[in-house]
Amino acid sequence: DVKVTQSSRYLVKRTGEKVFLECVQDMDHENMFWYRQDPGLGLRLIYFSYDVKMKEKGDIPEGYSVSREKKERFSLILESASTNQTSMYLCASSSGGQGGFLRRAQYFGPGTRLLVL
């Protein structure tokens, strides 16, 4: 079974703090994703990585950065946390390559509920 783990289930931070959210997958997947989930909005993609040190912006990258130094680990960084970044953050991974691109499911971690005060 695919296993995606996230460093924290719940996190409380203060406005202006630098926040690190860590994600690790054990299936040797090439692709990793960070989404945020807000009520009524579904999931929105923040950043995506298709290889070590490679990243692409998603739909809502403002206020976030990412780091992927090792294949299994993908970190989301809030450079200066703000209250509008209070949300549920979900990490996902999937296999890469061109074959079967459309049918490739993403596998998610348990999520981190972040509260910024």
Added chain:
Amino acid sequence: AQKITQTQPGMFVQEKEAVTLDCTYDTSDQSYGLFWYKQPSSGEMIFLIYQGSYDEQNATEGRYSLNFQKARKSANLVISASQLGDSAMYFCAMRGRGSGNTGKLIFGQGTTLQVKP
């Protein structure tokens, strides 16, 4: 632009009965994939079932089946013989060629299902 619409914010079903969760989509792609995920209160998104746009038969996975009507652009999830453990939020998602390099999934707003004993 791709879009997923789930018009049922909340649903109730009696235990052991079948329930249909609605999903309509909009895309200009000819090739695309449709996914359903389950999110229990614990937060983790669980992949349930996949349907490809060119698949001739409706997808089935155990008690889950997908009622795919391509001309109507709908991909409804049918859960047979509901169980109390099916109580969760359910998300419909799609990926098309228009997703570009990210391979991102476009998610609907979700439907909360409650199974009554």
